[in-house]
Amino acid sequence: MAAKVEFEADDGQVVRYVRHVNGGGLVSPGARVHDGASVAPTAYVETGARVGDRSRIGEGSWLDRGVIVGEDVVVDRNVHLGPRTRVHDGARIGAGARIGSDVVIGPGARLPADAIVADGTVVRRSARSGRSDFGIAA
Template sequence: MAAKVEFEDDDGRVVRYVRHANGGGLVSPRARVHEGAMVAPTAYVEAGAQVGDRSRIGAGSWLDYDVVIGKDVVVAGNVHLGARTRAQDGSWIGTGSRVGSDVVIGRGVRIAPDAVVPDGAVVRRRAVRSEFGKAA
């Protein structure tokens, strides 16, 4: 696996990432990911983002620009966190969730799998339900 990856985005700009030592995920050189965090090999962390100690970013997840992840946060697989979103210590974001921009996810909050959280929301309660409800 290459230590550095470059590709051209839709606007023709060259985008560069480095592989995180713990997990091999793709991290912008302008992001800060704690060495004790784990970033899955197919996850992306964009410029300005910060990931705290012992946090885990799952396969296929994408942390957009200026996202801040606290300590002990789990971002499960295939999650998108919109720009400037904050996930406080101990929060958990379920598989397939889509979290808008400028969202605040409170300490210890659990976001259910496949949940959709709108831009600007402040999530302080213990759980956000999936828009799909219960499986049959």
């Protein structure tokens, strides 16, 4: 597997990625992914994004520009995290979820498979059930 990957985007710009040491996922040179994190081979981490220790990014997932993923986070397969989204430590995001821009997913929050979260939403862990409550950011 090549350590560096380049391709031409739809707008003609050449996009470059490096393969992450743990999992082989495609990471922009402008992103920071902890060596203890795992990025699946078909996952993308865009410029300005950060991924913390022991977090796992699943097959086909895409972390857009400026996304911050804390430690011990699981992003299942085929998930899109929109620009500037923040995912706090211990959160879990189910397969196929579509998370908008500027979303905050709180510590330990759980999002089910195929969840759709609108731009600017704050997702908190529910103290009663262990599931997540969706709250609109003020």
